[in-house]
Amino acid sequence: MDLPPRPYAIAHRGAAAYAPENTLAAFRKAAMLGADMWEIDIRMTCDGQVIVFHDATLSDGRSVDAMTRAEIEVALPDCPLLEEVLSLAVEHSAGIYADIKDVTACLPTLEALRRHDIALAILGAFNTEAVQILRGADCPYPVAALVPLGEDPHVYAADADIVHLCWEHMDRPQDALTPALFSRAFANGQQIALWHEEDPVRMAEIRSKPVIGICSDMPELVAPFRPPAAWPVEVVCHRGANKIAPENTLPALECALAAGFSHIEVDLHVTADGEIVVMHDPTLDRTTNGTGPVTEKTLADLRLLDAGLWFDAHFAGTRLPTLAEVLALSKRYNGQVYLELKSAPPAPVWSQVTAHGLEKQCFFWSFSSTALHELRAIAPGAHIMARRQDFPDLHSAIETYDAHIIEFLPDADPNEIAALRGSPIKSMIAYRGRAAKVFDTLMARRPDMVNLDNPFDFRAHLMSKTRL
DSSP states (O other): OOOSOOOOEEEEETTTTTTTTHHHHHHHHHHTTSSSSSEEEEOOOOSSSSEHHHHHHHTSSBBBBSSSSSHHHHHHHTTTTTHHHHHHHHHOOOOEEEEEEGGGGGHHHHHHHHHHTTTEEEEESSSSSHHHHHHHHOOOEEEEEOOTSSSOOOTTTTTEEEHHHHHHHSSOOOOGGGGGHHHHHHTOEEEEEEEOOOOHHHHHHHSSSSSSSESSSGGGTTTOOOTTTOOOOOOEETTTTTTTSSTSHHHHHHHHHHHOEEEEEEEEOOOOTOEEEEOSSSSSSTSSOOOSBGGSHHHHHHHHOOTTTTTOOTTTTHHHHBHHHHHHHHHHEEEEEEEEESSSHHHHHHHHHHHHOTTTEEEEEEEHHHHHHHHHHHOOOOEEEEEEEGSSSHHHHHHTTOOSSSEEESOOOHHHHHHHSSSEEEEEEEEEEHHHHHHHHHHHHHOOOEEOOOOOHHHHHHHHSSOO
């Protein structure tokens, strides 16, 4: 297997940061995030069924290989058959990285991959006996040896096509990726795959290495969005990656930034004790297990609420974030933030932005014209957005708040968008849907920015176009 242009984004047990590992839900999330391959753990039941599950035993101590498929279904209702995962992979054109935990599953796994005509696949195992079994079966797919920490990779994986380094528990595993390591592997005709990684700093280092793929619970982190040179569009993620994780929460916001999108958008309210929290609605009822107005609760009250269970049980216990937490997250990823002032007053919001040194990385908008005028009065340098639809003409939209960004709707006059191109004032089109024809309109208009509810669909559509 030759090196791809960039490392394959291998979703570790699916997108395990956003759904229970090794479940169809996790693999669907991986598809949404654009993962190239899904890493799946494979075991056999005692009645010969191939299942996707990591551990050798259940929490009650029972061994998986001593249980029937029917018993597994009762104990683990979300545990899929390999056949189910492969059918889903075909539907989404995803590759498979099979981590074979039970050597008796080697040949049935190989047969299943062939039967589903999976084009992109790697078969691996920690047990080197599996490598020999697959070799003896004339496996048409590359075979990987998963190398534990402490083993010599060149010895342990001597008979494999791919040396998969499971070094995530080292302090700085990236430092061990030396030129000598790669040179020796390449001389042996081998490629190198890397451990599952979720730290953005370490990922930035290792994804530049000549590796075939990188596993991650956050596969979006492996291959972040890079806009085409012909249209260096900035993508604003409305309430974060709100189809992947609960809107306006840290998981949704981090997902958007990890995916390489330039901006996250959040809505700001003030609490009864003067703190600034991130929440869209004026009341708690829709997206938390609380009730009543946000402004009537203290921060301590709000921190007790669950802001994730409404979206998915996987996110149970997720808390409402504060503005300070969002700003810290954006700095970690060198991202930018669109701050919409709901009940939050401008002064304390601007104070926090300046305290974090993010004056140039944030822009503001509000339904309240009073709030925007107040912000301009206290912060002459603040970047303020104006919506074109709220003004009789483009000039008024710019002049009213001395706006830095003008937001348009998809059906806006293309001449007005073109008039801003190359000027200090950026154009932005807001779109909440995922229709391909509207994405085509955005591409034709070429705004400086797009504000989207479905950034991953937009990315896939944009990347599918070979010429811009």
